[in-house]
Amino acid sequence: MGSSSSFWNIAYQQAMKSGVLVAKVYSFLHVTTNYLAFPAYAFGPSMIPTLHPSGNVVLAERISTRSRKLSRGDVVVLQSPEDPNKTPIKRVIGLEGDCVSFVADPEKSDESKTIVVPKGHVWVQGDYTQNSRDSRMFGPLPYGLIQGKVLWRVWPFQDFGPIGPTTT
Amino acid sequence: MPVAEHHILVDKPSLDMGIQNLIWQVTKKAFTGGIIGITISDRFCSVVPVRGDSMSPTFNPQRNSYLDDYVLVEKFCLNDYKFARGDVVVFSSPTHFKDRYIKRIVGMPGEWISSSRDVIRVPEGHCWVEGDNKASSLDSRTFGPIPLGLIRGRVSGVVWPPQRVSKIG
Numbered sequence: 255m256g257s258s259s260s261f262w263n264i265a266y267q268q269a270m271k272s273g274v275l276v277a278k279v280y281s282f283l284h285v286t287t288n289y290l291a292f293p294a295y296a297f298g299p300s301m302i303p304t305l306h307p308s309g310n311v312v313l314a315e316r317i318s319t320r321s322r323k324l325s326r327g328d329v330v331v332l333q334s335p336e337d338p339n340k341t342p343i344k345r346v347i348g349l350e351g352d353c354v355s356f357v358a359d360p361e362k363s364d365e366s367k368t369i370v371v372p373k374g375h376v377w378v379q380g381d382y383t384q385n386s387r388d389s390r391m392f393g394p395l396p397y398g399l400i401q402g403k404v405l406w407r408v409w410p411f412q413d414f415g416p417i418g419p420t421t422t
Numbered sequence: 423m424p425v426a427e428h429h430i431l432v433d434k435p436s437l438d439m440g441i442q443n444l445i446w447q448v449t450k451k452a453f454t455g456g457i458i459g460i461t462i463s464d465r466f467c468s469v470v471p472v473r474g475d476s477m478s479p480t481f482n483p484q485r486n487s488y489l490d491d492y493v494l495v496e497k498f499c500l501n502d503y504k505f506a507r508g509d510v511v512v513f514s515s516p517t518h519f520k521d522r523y524i525k526r527i528v529g530m531p532g533e534w535i536s537s538s539r540d541v542i543r544v545p546e547g548h549c550w551v552e553g554d555n556k557a558s559s560l561d562s563r564t565f566g567p568i569p570l571g572l573i574r575g576r577v578s579g580v581v582w583p584p585q586r587v588s589k590i591g
Contacts, residue, residue, distance in 0.1 A: 278454060281461035288464065333571035336547040338503040374517035398514035398572045 291315040292402060294331050296343045300380030300387070304329065304417060305343065311409035312343070312417065314402030322397070324349070324376065329404040329417050332378065335392050341401060344388050348377035356390045369394070376400070467496045469581055470512065472524055476553030476560065480510070480590070481524070481580065492582035493524070493590075495575035503570050505549065506530065510577040510590055513551070516565050522574065525551035525561050537563055547571070 286292075297309040305312070314331045318324060324346055334340040348354040348371045355368045356379075371377050375394035380386025389395060404417045462468075472481040472491045481491045495512050499505065507530050515521040529535045529550030535542045544550050548567035553559025562568065579589040 277458055281454075281458045284461040284465060285457050333569070334547065335569035335571065336545075338547060338569065338571035338573075372517070374515070374519055396514075396516040396519065396569065396572060398516065398519035399569060 289316055289320070291405070293408070294341070294343065294402075294404070298342075299382055299385045301329070301343055301345070302382040304345075304381045305407070310407050312404045313406045313408055314404045316402045318403045319400050324400070324403065326352075327418075330378065331401045331404060332395060333399040333401060335395065335399060336387075342387070343404060344378035344380050344386070346376050347379045347389070350375055352377065354389075358390060374398075465497055467494055467578075468575070469493070470495055470522075470524075474558075476555050476558055477510070477524060477526070478555040478558075480526075480554045489583065491580050491586060493577045494579050494581050496578045497575050499576045500573070503573070505570065505573070505576070507533070511551070511573045512575045512577065513568060513572045514574060516568055516572060523551075523560070524577065525553050525559070528552045529562075529567070535562075542567075549573075 291313055294312050294314050295309060296305045296312055297307065299307040318328075319330070324330070326346055326349060328346045329343060330346055331341055331343050334342055350371050350373050352371045353368060354371060354377045355366050357364060357366045359365075369377075371394050374397050376397060377389045378395050379388045379390065383390075406416050469492050472493055475482050475485055481493065482489075499509075505511065505527055507527055509527045510524065511527060512522055512524050515523055527549045529544045531544050531546045531548060533544050533550070535544060535550045542550075544567050548569050550562045550567050552561045552563065577590055580586050
């Protein structure tokens with residue numbers, strides 16, 4: 255009968271419309287979070303006092319990282335070279351060509367090493383150096399592992415404000 | 423008897439509106455199509471040409487850029503970074519992050535690689551990559567093991583030219 259086939263026609267059309275809408279929303283979200291800005295949840299002690307160990311939600315942007323406009327002092331979200339599924343947040347201390355001096359193993363000795371940051375890499379450290387795994391342990395970080403530059407802290411609301419180039 | 427004449431007058435302002443509307447509609451569709459295309463290429467798969475002969479004879483067995491292979495690169499592997507020795511991957515160069523290379527993983531974390539002078543252990547979170555054509559390949563033998571996070575996709579097969587279509591791995 256005519257009415258039964260038109261029911262399935264309408265159902266099919268509705269499903270296609272919803273499918274296209276889902277595809278549009280998903281794509282819009284993907285392009286925004288991968289090419290413009292994305293939120294990140296930061297927890298842990300390595301960025302005290304800039305970030306609180308019990309958790310902050312920050313907003314990170316992708317535009318500076320894609321166009322290589324990073325500077326010393328920027329706080330960045332990166333992919334850990336020790337585990338690609340982890341994305342710690344650290345501060346850029348040195349750019350390529352910089353000479354960086356650091357204490358390799360604070361617990362064992364005070365001996366400090368000096369390294370020149372190689373081409374295509376940056377040197378990152380947590381603000382709370384006593385409890386942070388960073389370039390002092392895993393070496394200079396290839397630029398391709400930097401995901402975004404942290405701009406603002408958005409949660410908890412009482413801490414709302416920009417994350418600046420100096421430790422605050 | 424007067425014949426009613428019907429003239430359909432299209433005056434210039436409404437013609438302009440019609441064209442403006444059309445341009446807007448086309449732009450909207452192109453924008454949406456572009457965004458969906460970018461998402462498909464980043465999240466599902468994309469087709470890229472292989473340049474150079476560092477992966478010969480697997481890719482580009484002849485040194486002729488008119489006959490360069492085009493391969494299908496899948497992006498699902500980037501959800502959990504579970505790779506295996508033998509995978510052919512696309513990755514960002516550790517020294518020039520805008521450049522992309524295609525090489526094969528020959529060492530996974532914890533494995534030992536013997537290079538010209540000594541034996542190297544592949545660190546956690548890294549992999550050792552080499553081109554199939556060792557004589558003409560810039561790879562881990564030069565720039566060391568690369569972090570898995572630099573990988574941008576896994577090659578699943580050749581899609582062009584038609585006589586070389588094949589699955590890899």
